[in-house]
Structure formats: C-alpha cells, structure tokens
Amino acid sequence: MSTVTDVRTYRGFFTVTVLCLVILYAPLAVVTVYSFNASASITVWEGLSLRWYSDVFTGPESAKFKQAAINSFSIALIAASVATAIAVTAATAIVRGGRFWLRLPSLGLITLPIMVPEIVLAVATLIFFNAIGFTRGYLTILVAHIAFCIPFAYLPIQARMQGIDDTYEQAAMDLYASRAQAFRRVLLPLMMPGIISGFLLAFIVSLDDFIITNFVKGAGVETLPTAIFGSVKQGIKPNIMAISTMLLGVSVVMVTISYVVSKWDNTK
Amino acid sequence: MANGTTVAVDIRNAVKRYGEFTALKTISLGIADNEFFTLLGPSGCGKTTLLRMIAGFEDVTAGEIFLYGEEIETLPPHKRPVNTVFQNYALFPHMTILENVGFGLEMLGQSKAQARTRAGEMLELVQLSQFAARKPAQLSGGQQQRVALARALAPSPKVLLLDEPLSALDLKLRKAMQIELKHIQRETGITFIFVTHDQEEALTMSDRIAVMSAGELQQLGSPRDIYERPRNRFVADFIGETNLLDVTVDRIDGGIAECVLDSGQRLSCEAADSVAPDSRAHLSIRPERLVLGHDPAAPALKAQVRETIFVGTDITTLLTLENGPEITVRSSNSARGNKRVFAPGAHAFVAMEPGAARLLVD
C-alpha cells in the first residue's frame, strides 16, 4: 500500500483508534477484572479470589441461576437448530430456485428483522402471542427465539451458497444422483462451513437476547439475561460480574469458532 | 448412417432460445450407436448448449430429442444413461479423486467397496492412480480433466458427452489422450459425442463431424467429406487451411463450371448444385493441392512470391496473384514434393491438381 493513502498517516488516526477501543472494551475489562475481586463491594479491590465464581454455583441465588442457565442453553440450542434448518431451506430455494418473482422480496423479508428495532419486534411478538391466546412461558420464548434467529442463521449460509457453482449439482445428477442425493452428498457438505457459522451466530444471538425474551417470558421462567437483570435490580453484586464474565467467555469462544469456520475450506 | 444401425441420439428440429437470443436454430441430426461423433465449431456457436440439452440441464425450447427412441423430456438428468465430461470439470471439491470417480457407481447402487475397486481401475486407465487420495484442488488442470474423464466413464454410460475434454492438456499429452480416447471408445462401444473447436482433433478422431456456426448446422459428414467437399465457404475456411479466390461463374457445361478470376484468367472446376451461371462465387483450393513451377504451362496462374516459410515437414510459399489476391502453396519437404524454394520477389506459376478446386457460395 502506498504510504500516501495509508490511513495510518492521517493526523489523529492513532488517538481516535485508541479512544474507540477504550470506550468499547474498558467496561468489559472492568467487569472481568472485578469478577475476581475478593471484596463484597463492587468498587473496592481487595485482592484476587474465585469467591464470586463459587458463589454463582453454590450461593443463595445459585438455584435460580442454574435454572436460568438450563433454560438459556436449551432454548439457544433448539432455537439455533430449528432456525438453521429453516435458513438452509430458504437459502436453497432463494439461491437455487431460479428467477421466481418473489425472490427479491423474500430475500428482503428474511433479513429485514435484523434492521428492525428489537423493541418493535418484541412488542409485535407479544401482541401476536396474546392474539392467538398462547400462554406465556418457556414455549413462547422458544418460538420467539426461533423466529428472530432465522436471519442471523440465514446470512452466512446464503453467502456460502452463492459461492458454490451449480455445475456441481448438475454433475451429481449427471452421475445418477437424484435431486435429494445431489443435495445431501454434494451441496450440503459444500455449504457446511456456512451452516455451522450460521448456527453458532444464531446460538449466540439467542443466548444473550434480553428485550424480546423479557416481553414474551411468562412469570417464573427466566433465562440468564433476564435472571441477571432481575438480580441487578436489587443492586449489583460481584456474583453478577462472575456470571457476566462467563457469558462473555462463551460468546468469545462461539464467535471465534464461527469466524474460523466461515474461513474454513473443506476442499483442501 | 447406414440402415439398420441403432440411433443413439436423434435430434429433431431442436431449437434453443434464451429469452430473445436464439442459441440454436432448428438443428436436426442423428447420432448412431457406437459412433464417435464430433460437434465442431468456433466459440459461442452453441456446442455446449446442445450437449446440455442432451444431458438434461437445459430444456428444449422447440423440437424434440430422442435418446434410444425415448423422448428426452420425459427423463430427468439422473435417469438418462448419459454421462458428461464438463467443460469446467465440475469435480466435487470436497471429495477425494477416488470418491469422485466412484460417485456415479455408488449412485447406481453399487457398494462402496465395489465402487472403489472400479474407480481405482478407471484411475489406472487415465494414469492417475498415485493421486487417488488427493482433493481436486491439489491437481493440475490437465490432471483434473483426466479425473473428469475417468468419473464419466466409470458407470459405463451408453452415451458419453465430452465438452472439450482435452483442451487443458499440453500437445504431447493431448495426442496421447486422443489415441487413448479413440481406443476406449472402440473397446467399450460407448457412443461418444465430442465437442471441440480444434479442427485437427476433430478430423483425427471422429467417425462423423457436425460443423456448427452461430447456432446452425453447417455440414454433417465424415472427416474426409468435410475436408475435401466442404459445403460452403464457412466450412472450407474453418476446416484446415484453404485459399479462397473470388470468381464469376461464366458458364456451366456438363457438370464443369468455367470461372473467371478478377484478373481475367479462366479456371474450370466441378460445378456445385447451388451455383448458377453469371453468379459470384468462391473457389476453394487447399494449399497442398497446388504446385509451384517456373513454366507458364496452362492452366497456371502467374504470381509473385512474397515469402517462403520453412515449417519442417512442409515448405509454405505465400504468393500474390495478378490483380491482388493472395494465395498459399504448400509442398512437402521430401523427395516426393517439389523442394523448389523461391526467393521473395521471384515470379512463379501456380498450377492446380485436377479436381483440386471447389466452387462455393457463402
């Protein structure tokens, strides 16, 4: 790259970059560091300890958090799986379905929820469940999560699929594979990195959703984000920081896997 | 086609349109069982399109195609006893070479072990056994092409469609593969429909050739037919090298046409059906059927040598005729050929073997 066009030579570039990084990561750093604090105060440092991590698992709130974690992970797993299956079907139809007139509108409709303010989606989903008389509880959360996870699962899958030449499927059918066999033996393996990536993204989005979940959950059913919010309302305790740090860890791992997988090439 | 032979592929008035654009204009031809049939034509003339229609990846806009007597529209691609060597190979990138070659057999219901054994044999045939465990991306273009060939041959189809299967190979390997392909075709009795834009390859390998241009069938015949009796100017020009001289047909008498060159010189040749007296036409004369000499023995054309080119087996002489037309003469560089070499600027006389000239319309 020419040094003249290199953004690093722009005045103030370095300062702005550092400022952005600090604003983004300082709160996370504070939470992570203080989760290892031995003190019961969230502002006074009294030395390293894993006290609050053990409090999460054994403390007075542990039963509540355990149930919330089970709910969160089971909902994320099911919602991400179902959303991914729907996304694969949709991507196959939209990318391989030829030029049907609903092609562009469907593409827009599938990805639109990402752009819509989440609060609008939350209210709409709640009204929908009320309208059909669906009692709020675990199931309403699950259904809502499936719905809003679809676009997140869809995008990486579609991106991957667009890069796959359709002569592979033609070659498979030329070699006596039925449409279904061509899909299963050729298209699906080639799409797999996109599918895994889409699944992980959907999983993360479901795991840390708060707004929609808070609207559609029934009384007594909590996920980790709503449980944390509930605890925080009674004052921030260091055990919240420990939970948050663990969630952060899970997110980082998932996003990293998702990124690596999207670059992964099963053709080498 | 002789009577009594089975027709493998019968194309009747097939038309292919992409929207407004007509890729194939009403083509009719029959390809016999066990035949080595070649579609020859310049880029974009519709060769791949026709193959894809036979394989089932393009629908037929109008007309019909029959495969061993069955109307093709009724058969989805995977039910047609046809395999294709794709122009871009289309090897499955996530499978090894061995899995690629065995794929068709597995889909036909053979066990994995059976498919593997046969795939191994096919790889031996194309001399790629040592690459069995690799992925396609780890092979050179020429090696991939041979894998594509092995993959298409493995299920022993009745008809094999080959879309420029040798284009990525170097000259030596290509020659070897041409012989190998011809051999495989004769051994297996599979009907080959071979696409190429290399006229020499078409002439060497085919039982019959269909010459196409701009979506139209120009001529259908044996390599000899097409080379020696081209039906129109396009075919004469496309197949081999030829001299095309503009002439006016003076009169036609007893199957012999008397033609007048623009310089006023007269030449006679066999008349063609489509040529009427007083019309403009082209004389096509192959360079190897012309002889250079010093003597003005009639009916020789006076010419001036522009260039003499030594090409190893041949000597090619480029000349300018009176009144401007250019002409090429090729003589064999052997005791049989006339080894006379003319210096540029020298005058010479160009004589024609009897029956060498062919009268053509556009």
Ligand SMILES: Nc1ncnc2c1ncn2[C@@H]1O[C@H](COP(=O)(O)OP(=O)(O)OP(=O)(O)O)[C@@H](O)[C@H]1O
């Ligand atoms: N899907 C398509 N839509 C529109 N036009 C097409 C399509 N496929 C092919 N064509 C056109 O049809 C014509 C014939 O194409 P085809 O691929 O059959 O050529 P070809 O003879 O195989 O050429 P080459 O030797 O370059 O492979 C071309 O002019 C091409 O642009």
Ligand SMILES: [Mg+2]
């Ligand atoms: Mg082609």
